[in-house]
Amino acid sequence: MNTHYIAGLIDGEGWIGIRKIGSGSDKRRHWARDYWYNPSIKVSQSEKGKVLIDLLHEEFGGFISKRGRAGITGNSADAYEWSITGVKRILPILKRLRNKLILKQKQADVVIDFCENKEKRYMPRTSDKEFARREKLYQSIRELNKKGPAETK
Numbered sequence: 001m002n003t004h005y006i007a008g009l010i011d012g013e014g015w016i017g018i019r020k021i022g023s024g025s026d027k028r029r030h031w032a033r034d035y036w037y038n039p040s041i042k043v044s045q046s047e048k049g050k051v052l053i054d055l056l057h058e059e060f061g062g063f064i065s066k067r068g069r070a071g072i073t074g075n076s077a078d079a080y081e082w083s084i085t086g087v088k089r090i091l092p093i094l095k096r097l098r099n100k101l102i103l104k105q106k107q108a109d110v111v112i113d114f115c116e117n118k119e120k121r122y123m124p125r126t127s128d129k130e131f132a133r134r135e136k137l138y139q140s141i142r143e144l145n146k147k148g149p150a151e152t153k
Helices: 003-013 047-060 087-100 105-116 128-144
Strands: 014-021 036-046 063-069 078-085
Touching: 003 014, 003 036, 003 047, 003 087, 014 105, 014 128, 036 047, 036 087, 036 105, 036 128, 047 063, 047 078, 078 087, 087 105, 105 128
Parallel strands: none
Antiparallel strands: 014 036, 036 078, 063 078
C-alpha cells in the first residue's frame, strides 16, 4: 500500500493514541502499579471498506475486529476495525508515516516520543519519574484526540 494513502486513511478514519489499561482489580498489574500505558493505532471502516482493513492487516499485522451494527436504525452496515499496539510494532509504522500525516502528525509525535524515550524494563519496577512522563504524554494525547474541528499543520 502507498504510504501517502495509508497516512490519509489514518488521518481520516483512524486514531493514534496511548491507552491507559488496568485498574485496582486487574490481575495483570504492571510493576506493582494498577495500570500501564500502551501505544495504539486504529482504523475503522464500514463493511464496504473492509478490503482496506485487510490490506492494513496484511501490511503491518495487528488485529481485525468486527463491530455490530453501526447505526441505531439498523440500516447501517457492520464496521471493521484494524488495530495494532505495542512499542515495537507502532514505532516503525509512525516513523514511516509521520511526515505524510496532516491531521494526526502531532499525535504521531507524542506517541513516537513515548516509544523512543521509554525507560527500559531492566529495573525492578518502572520509576515514578517514568510513570509521570508517561502520564503527561497520555494526557497530552487525550487533549489532541478530543472531538471537534481538527487543526492542520
